[in-house]
Amino acid sequence: MTGQSNISNSKNPLSMIGFAASQGYCTLLDAAALAPTSVISLAETPVDAMAISFYKMFGFPTGVGALVVKESFLARLDRPWFAGGTVDVVQAPGAIVTMTAELHERFEDGTINYLNLPAITDGLRFLSAYLPFLPLRLSSLTRHLITSLSELRHDTTGTPVVQILSRRPSKTVKSVGEQSDTGSVVALLFLLPNGQMIPNSFVEYAASRQNISLRTGCMCNPGGAASLLGLRDAMAALPCDATLRAFEQYMGRELGVVRISLGLASDFRDVWRVIQFAKLLGDTAARTAMWDEWLHDKTGVAL
Ligand SMILES: Cc1ncc(COP(=O)(O)O)c(C=O)c1O
Structure with missing residues (x-):
């Protein structure tokens, strides 16, 4: 189960995990999006395995995640291939392979990213100090961002500038210790003044010119994007040689969303700059100027 969607912003009820376990299922919690801003208690939510991604939690190092796993569950996993570091003995020439006795090493292919691992200790310490305050802080920043963006209107038509697709928090976090x-x-x-979407590639370009890092596309989450964009039927009808x-081209528009993610490092000024x-x-004049600049910018072509 995904603890929190990285595109719809919904949190799934962790109680489903206990229910699944009571029905005899093994449980795997994808906490990659949940762990950066929420306290997760494995005592209260005893999963068989939980996946996390460290750079999403404290920004560094990229490329290192963890599968936090019960030994009893790990022992049930059978790996039908091997690679360097995961074996004890390999007969060569021959066919004998004995996997390493350390269960977790059986899943660690090659040389692990050991030069970056010490940063995780510092990162966890750093995040732990701030984690209790994040729901309160991020809930107010997120609410301010959504409300301000929703109120924006085009100067020419008075129509909305944005269409919010993700879930809005249903309650305001009011004190430290509460979860969102x-x-x-x-x-x-x-959106353009006529209600059509502004191409995400332009938005990404224009944002980067303002030193704003936002992400566009499907966020590695095609199901979530299809659902938010109302594309489920079109997705179901894709031919087997489909390309994005x-x-x-078939849909006549870019697919994907713009995602603005707030976290440990975000402050009020970041939100203000996005607004x-x-x-x-x-603003038609400003947008047109940025559009012309985008059309004439050769950076992307050169790259
Ligand atoms: C919920 C969720 N699971 C998994 C991933 C993939 O993590 P990584 O990019 O570290 O492999 C992401 C990344 O956005 C995510 O948000």
């Missing part, structure tokens, strides 16, 4: 019922991810589309480009940026997209 959603994450602090905002998935949205920017062909799918986009100022969105205001520019609602």
Whole structure:
């Protein structure tokens, strides 16, 4: 089960894990999006395995995650291949392979990223100090961001500048220790005065020119994107040789959303700058100037 969607911003009820376990299922919690801003108690939610991704939690190092796993569950996993580091003896020439006795080493292919691992200890310490305060802080920042963006109107038509697609928190966190019922991810589309979506590739370009890092696309979550964008039927009808480009041509628009993610490092100024940026997209003169710049910018082509 995914603890928190990285695109819809919903949190799934962790109680489902206990229920699944009571029905005899093994349980795996994908906490990659949940762990960066929420306290997870493995005592209260005893999963068989939980996946986390460290750079999402404290920004560094990339490329290192962890599968936190019960030994009894690990012992049940059978790995039908081997690679360097995962074996005790390999007969060569011959066919005998004995896997290493350390269960976790059986799953660690090659040389682990040991030069970066000490940063995880510091990162966990750093995050632990702030984690109790994050739901309160991020809930107010997220609420301010969503409310401000939703209120923006185009200067020419008075129509909305954004369409929020992700889940909004249903309650405001009021004190330290409370948890939010959603994450602090905002998935949205920017709209033209006529209501059509502004291409995400332009939004990404224009944001980067303002030194704003936001992500566009399907967030490695095609099901979530299809659901948010109302594309489930079109997705179901894809031919087996489908490519994203062909799918986009067929639909007549870029597929994907713009995602603004707040976390440990975000502060009020970041939110304010995103709102100022969105205001520019609602201002016809400013938007047209950025659009012309985008069309003439050769950086992407050169790359
Ligand atoms: C819920 C969730 N699971 C898994 C992943 C993949 O993590 P990684 O990119 O570290 O492999 C992500 C990344 O966005 C995520 O949000």
